[in-house]
Amino acid sequence: MNEYSDGYPYPVRDYAGFCGRVAERASESVPAWGAASQARTDAPNVVVMLMDDMGYSDISPYGSEIDTPALEELAAGGYRLGNYQTPPMCSPARASLMTGLNPHRAGFAWVPHVDPGFPNAAMEIPADVPTVAEHFRAHGYATFMVGKWHLTPEAKMHDAAEKSAWPVQRGFDRYYGCMDGFTSLFHPHRLVRDNSQVVIDEYPRDYFLTDDLTDQAMSMVSELRASDPSKPFFLYFAHTAVHGPVQAKAEDVEKYRGRYESGWDHIRAERFRRQIHVGLFAEDTECAPRNTEPGFDVPAWDDLDDEQKKLFARYMEVYAASIDNVDQNLRRLVDYLKVLGEYENTIIVFTSDNGGTSEGGATGTRSYFSRFGAPKTGLPEGWMADVPRDPALIGGPQTYAQHPRGWAYAANTPFRLYKTFPHAGGVRVPMIVSWPAGLPRAVDDDGVRRQFAHAVDVAPTLMELAGINPVSERHGLPARQMDGQSFVRILHDRFAPAARASQYTELNGRLGFLEGRWKAVFPEPNGAGWDAGEWELYDVEADPAETRNLAAAHPEKVRDLGEKWRAAAWWNQVFPLNDDGSFNRNRPATELGLEQPVTLYPGTPTLERYRSAKLVRLRSFTVDVDLEYRDGDQGVLVAHGDQGGGYVLFIEGGRLNVAYNEYGTVRRASCIISAGRHTIRLRFEVLPEFQWTIALEVDGMVTAELREVFQLVGMAPFAGISVGLDRGGPVDWEVYERHGCFRYTGRLHSVRYTPGPKAAYSPEKIVAMDQRILAAFE
Template sequence: MPAHARGYEDFDGRIGRTIEESTPSWPAEKRAPENSPNIILVLLDDMGYSDIEPFGSEIETPTLNRLAETGIRLSNYHTTPVCSPARAAALTGLNPHRAGFGSVANSDPGYPGFRLELAQDVATLPEILRGHGYATYAIGKWHLTRDALLNAAADKSTWPIQRGFDQYYGALEGFNSFFHPNQIVRDNSILQREETPDNYYLTDDYTDQALEYIKGLRASDSRKPFFLYFAHTAMHGPHGAKPEDIDKYRGAYDQGWEAIRKERHQRQIRDGIIPEGTPLPEAVGKLGKKIPEWDSLDEQTRSIYAKYMEVYAAMVDNVDQNLGRIVELLEQLDELDNTIIVFTSDNGGTAEGGAEGTRSYFSRFAHVPGLPEDFNKDVPLDPDLIGGPQTMTHYPEGWANASNTPFRYYKGQTYAGGIRVPLLVSWPKGLPKNDADEGIRQQYQYVTDLTPTLLDLAGLQHPGTRNNLPAKEIDGTSFAPILRNAEAESTHPNQYTEFGGNRGFYSKGWKIVANHRPGTPFNDGEWELYHVETDPNEIENLASQEPEKLRELAEAWEFAAWQNTVFPLDDRSNLQGHLRRPAEEEFEKPVTLLPGTPKLERYRSSKLTKLRTFEVEISVSFETGDHGVLVSHGDQGGGYVVFVKDDHLYFALNEYGALHEVDAGELSVGDHHITLRTTPLLNFRAEHTTIVDGKETARLSDVWALVGFAPFSGIDVGINRGGPVHWGLYSEFGSFRYSGNLHSVRYVPGEKAAYDPEILAQLERDVEAASD
């Protein structure tokens, strides 16, 4: 035997193995059981109960009709009042507060139930399925990472790839432009597009990528099952749709929201979605005001309002078209029958467009304490632009009321309108329907049931661990029994709900609900009681007639709240909820941005500029004929841009869609130091001054400060990628990269305005500390 093949003794005298014996052995690749089904979970955003044909809509959704014919409609399925909690519950099976998502991922109150990151002991559905041999793909809206962790330098442990997905393509934010996304992420990298392609539409782009993932998998492996989590940005505002889809619905809503609501209600009863004799409640807005009758509006107002709904319908139609593309591919691959397709919404239709709707979404969506009453929440842009890329629109709450037919109220509330949404499940091979089964289930089920149900249908076990450590036990229960048997009992008899102090508890056909007004005490007097088994749209409040039942459910809610880390209740009226953790002070330090720097992420950019004095110092060399953007921050919904054109320097402010352009004078050949100084004024007003080589050359005074989510797109140096701040420049020059020699752009944040919520919160905290 050759010397190198003989055994050997180490220094401890232990006998080593021969080379032949020590040949490495790799573990076999984890393979899913033979004939495991593919799984597709399609989750829409802010879509109401009645917005698709299988649940009573006039909007054409032939793909969903087909899935309804081959599958099951759950007409008594419930979710959380808002999006991030629903997504956390759907992907983990945990109640949202236990998953760390008692609210949306755009705050940081510091409570255990509001950590706004999936904890390390929370196992996700894609992690579980990948452990069973599935390929896992995520497309679209994520919104399960706290906003301070969306930047390029952040810890990415809560980004999709780190939470179980092999590949990801989409937007980490809660919403986006459908024409010029502010940020798209592929896997762990933020994409930098010089120009948005012509005729770009976000839902189409998402679907193109989903199809590519499936085709790529099948090109390499003929039988490996996949999980596709397709989380749409639609139907979240700002609304926008393709012209050809909008044209399809021209005139369809001229009859108004009362007529549409009544027609949907009649179809729901005809089709067995709701019981015969279910009345239609009075149309009431989110704040309790009666929604105006359509005929009481003037002709111009009716025309604008109808266009808002045409756009919304076109968006739903487009979602169905794109789902149809996925279904068609599965047919080509002969895999449709063995694919579980689930389609639902993360919460009910939303009234965030207000009573009037808006063409300037970011002004309507500005939720800042002390905002003046005269703050303009609808910039009067040309009505012909509604739904296109130049506007940021949202429909009025009259249409949201129609979306939630036959229920009352909206997203964010714990009434049925906020939490009862459509659910379709189709799996022809595993859930075949017989002629006697109409395919509608009236049993109560909840969003936490999705993970255990999909595992149950696929014949897979939850491991109970994550990274070889114990994982939190899930709260949901599989509803596979009711999918297979229409007479089976609900597998989810009790459930608490909470968001922003709005509370609810369901138990075996009874429900209590509290519609809390922020800033008021939380008390038992807020509770209303409904027997939803006979009164599904919560019209008859039985609190005074059934005090024992009310007390029983109120106590059950409190017990569940303690079990699920719901406390302390947070209705966002406490200013200290606006404080952020000390680590974020890094975001408020001066920063120098060089040409070629990727666009700064939205939240990171906002910390340099929001409700404070700040200076933008631009170092540039100019030669005759040089032109382009020096710095831009924002998009169509609001922002500012400094640019050179025709040898002149310009400053432009997009005030939520209203453009102000100021000529800051002709530039001479040579090096220049340009400063843009922004100063907050009283009552959320602002002043912008342009200084060239120490001399003031232009001033724009007394305009609205950009607050809330404006600017929504981040800071860009030497270019305006994505959504254009200045539409005229974009139409003529595209992204308008600066043609000369731009040396640097430096942001220097200054003092915050006295009305900045963080300043007010710190003052409040200091007063409390002094009085202790």
Template sequence: MAAPEGRGYEAFAGRVGEFTSASEPWWPAPHRAPEKAPNIIVMLVDDLGFSDLGPFGSEIDTPHIDRLAADGWVFTNYRTAPMCSPARAALLTGVNPHRAGFGFVAHIDPGYPGFTCELPAQAPTIAESLRAGGYATFMVGKWHLTLESRLHDGADRSSWPLQRGFDRYFGSMDGFTALHHPHRLVQDNSVVDIREFPDGFFLTDELTDRAIGMIDELRTSDADKPFFLYYAHTSVHGPIQAKDVDIDKYRGRYEAGWNTLRAERFARQRARGIVPDHATLPADPLADGDRIPAWDDLSDEERRLFARHMEVYAAAVDEIDQSVGRLLARLERSGERENTIVVIASDNGGSAEGGRSGTRSYFAQFGSDVEPMDGWETDVPRDPDEIGGPRLFAQYPTGWARVSNTPFRSFKSSTYEGGVHAPLILSWRAAPLAGGLRDQFVFVADLAPTLLELSGVAPLTERAGAPALPMDGGSVVSVLADPAAEGRERQYFECVGRRALVEGRWKAVSVTRPTPAEGAAGGVWELYDLAADPTETRDVAEAHPERVAAMAERWRTEAWRNTVFPLDDTGDLFRFRPATEEPLSEPVELIPFRPPLERFRSAKLTVLRSFDIEIDVDLTPEASGVLVAHGDQGGGYLLAVEHGAPVLVYNAYGVMHRARGAALNPGAQRVVVRVREQDDLRCRVSVECDGVEQAAIAGVPMLLGMAPFTGISVGYDYGGPVDWALYEQYRTFPFTGGEIVRVRYVPGARSAEDPTILRAVGRAVQALAD
């Protein structure tokens, strides 16, 4: 949808911070625009379901967000991409996800234009446009818009936040991180060198502190310059963690079970007009009943465990609201609250990654393309009271994800409404417009042009010496001004071959990949009349075959225009990676006491392969501490010297294995850790000193996918500890009483179980697309 006629972008002129224009602005008569350009805060929450905030029916306490909704606009028909990176790319550029390079999250690189997993050079971000228009631009939190292979410290930084329009950045470049002990933090263009996190550290609080600090430091030097703050929460993506004080607040609140809570949320939604009166709550089997056990059939132990998962999730959402409150309080103190636009949104629907029973071993079942063998433990039995704390990486069960997505079907990565229908709130007290509910269709790509129009800043017309890609999104300022204005008419969706097209009141959905023989518009399509059936409970495809065929063909046309192809129609697309990554698997020497080697760079040395760690060390009789550590409480391994003897630790997704060798003689010696793949995705880990085996652990599960998550550190155990017992005694257990002379990782051949296919994927196809 284009900007309304006569309501084009107004450029800044003269003193920064003042609106000036040669013609009437878009504000409807007799209103006048604010005298100063507004500050803008966009807060994006990770994996938050449609009903998880108070204004959308939640029982979770979100008083600050509630107040934003009360004096702003609540969008009940907002849709986003089915997964996080595609949504973020569209939000920042106003370009559809695949055209922005993100047909999937930034953990693939098959070599096609729609899956580059980096923003196109010709697509200016909203931060770049706003900075050119006189704004200070800040970002805290999750980036997730850079290829994994370019996250390490020697990588090309052209796709990092500062190179894409932000003056300041602090957060996690990766897709998620632990909140108590983040695996890696970046400030501006450099990794944060922190040896040990203090007790009580919590990332949500730290991000809020940093955001407020950026505002404070700007105001110290410039009282008038408007700012843009993009606050991208890492919460509530798994592993779901929260602070004890907030978890305690929700004790006992979820003992009634997921069906009861879902029904209560739906009733509040209908009462508040969030969903129309004629909407119905999808029942089983449409509502994924085969994936969700009946609450009454659970044992008391299971109900307590599952309720604890949701208590932690609720606490994490509560903490997001607290961050909103702290930012608003800061603006109130400086008198800037009135003229600050605040946007709250989710990047996709709630996630069912936890599975039927949830998991206390997040990495045992997340992020791997390898099918686990029989007997693989995906939920290590641990004390439920540890869920949410620093000792455990957890994800809530599918039953609670369904509650999060009330009243819709399915979950994150689906093209049903549960995957793409998300909350959106916009507040701007100084706007001469009345807020309220808006039921027009708005898409995530519409946010950038809308905010640019509200700010009075023109989007950049070129970038990197070439004309800017035209935005696919359109300003919805007219929708803010007029509850009867028209919203977006059409939008395509795609995720791993699942397809959908919304066109007016109709939605066509195909939730299975078409076969190559069927073609892009082929396969089984469902059809829903969203005006009559907003929760997709009645497939009317058989009654409207011509409409189904026409919408499938229009989806194909949209897909060609948006570089969606090739579809993952065989399930092999994401197994392809460029051969240019192969040097990341060459032997490497690491320096003691430096920040840990980045996660993906570390994984290329160890995951799905045998490998050796050669350590030359000079020991004194008092030598003690970690020689090398890789991983955290979600899985990892560690070699330390304790009381003169080598201690080998292997954390198998939460199951601890330890072995101790004989006391070592002082002096120079070579210590070698050998990790050897065995059958059924298991391995043997041993340590040798001067050629003599000292200790071994055999038959343990290999660490796959995203584990080990925290990168390799030498001389101490960075971040979330591999072994909590050692951490309680020695904290990060820095090595003392000798010298670590040399540490060298020597990777072996890739496992036969590794499905990755390396090929010479060039960038020529991207150059042609550009």
């Protein structure tokens, strides 16, 4: 039998023996979850800082030209893992890092925007799986989290939801951030503190989320130290940067003005040269050429025209500025720990959840939601995946932008392909580990570790460094055994063997299996079969950039690794695969309650994004406003969305106005309104080709129309529904410039949403799982 990386043979045939070994290991684990425990007085603090969609070469210790001096300091005294790998998408990676389980065993085959009813896509960490925060808290640690969570099903993120999958219920004493996958850095659509929405009517004009998250993290530590000067803390700092929409502060962007006019080919070559120089790769390593796969290919920079070069360089200036700002904030946090006298005894881990992303397409986009999350096929004529906005706006609060995939090609130097792929460009990312007091480096040690390590190994590594054992149970259930293996030994000894020899990968039907120096990749879903002709094979020791496919020369190795992938997949509940997109289409009947009509009143906090979207997505609907208007009254009656797309109804200068933001193009209509009590209706009627007609009615009379506007699909509108003002990012920037959130000054009684029929082309299917189960047993 072959040995799987956790020491158990696979496929598992000796179930009694297997269960006995689990029991033996569990008996060594103390205490139970929730048991009181005191940490050692010399226990280290732990900070895990996670970036979003950042490539292997995007920080200076890994070859980048982007200024990241705080990370350079950590690397100078710490360790750089040159072969750290991760699942190729954010939520699966975060689930593995948070639990020590492979992503499918943790319930995250994809991101939590699906709910097909399978265990591998439950989109909640299982009840018998403690998080790393729960392990640390059981040993006397204060546990804090700031930033992106993205481990809760989107149907359970609204304010009335059952909250067992929220951060505080999963081990964190304090939480502040965005539970969604991303948000605007200037106007976050929804911030949560602990278990409650943070209601912010209007953000300060100089607000920036990365700065805010750092302020909140430092405040949590400060509050702890004011009451207990010695209690250790675990801080999970999960950045929203640099996930789309990519945004940065103007002063940071200005710093990089003109730096990227040389293009992605030159930047990649320079980064690779520096990577060789600092010892991340052997001198004879070959850098992968530009990606040529259809739909993921990258043109030569010199083949672009001057206008394209200028526009594309702007995207990279913003991306670099956003990373620079993260480093500035890391410096603030590190300096604060030094003031406290706790930096030396703090373990700091810095990494990314997957490689750089290609979701901006070949040309990038200034209208993120019209490209990302939009239907991939069947888009109507006239649909703009990049609404032409002034390039000077890219990176600021008015544009939701994403860079061209050529910059992801540079970000992932020297590897192939991008986020979501099992190739190295999707799974190999930087990792820096620093602990001056506990992991001092020898003078002749450059700190580079080329041994393989994986996201699933992070939790057991941190626990070993901190000297704590895993809890033995959670909520009365025996705790599930971790898949991860601590890689502490390679930090202490640069010549030590890797803690694990093999690892599977799966996402969207793309497969990978690594064992030692060999890596097999099944690159595309719905392939013709498992024979050697469908798989690629690479010797990743000699060819870490996966430039030479050796499958034809070693068919027996391909078959061997393919069967090992299959065995690992059965053990890790990988099946069924989402290789046909059905996970994305099928929705449970429990979500029907989110589609019921709702009446909202002034003063109600913004209705959560997904609850709001269920009322309007790919369907007809009406919005009925009951108000009393007096001459001079003005303000927003109802707003849904933000600069990425949305609509707003407001009164200004004696006129009733509707503004529809079509992914950056704003269309407006208006009519005169007279004094008195009125029923105002916005009627959205579904048309073919992903369009709506919007009618504005006053007391039953149509007074204005917007005909044949493209619907807001995918993740838009992203900000939820606000009544009596426009929160969470303005829909109409011109109105915002004049009035800010523009609170209504008159008497607004209520706003009622009534969903209508769905469009015939809506792919969503409600799957009544209970009916299916009953039918199976009849």
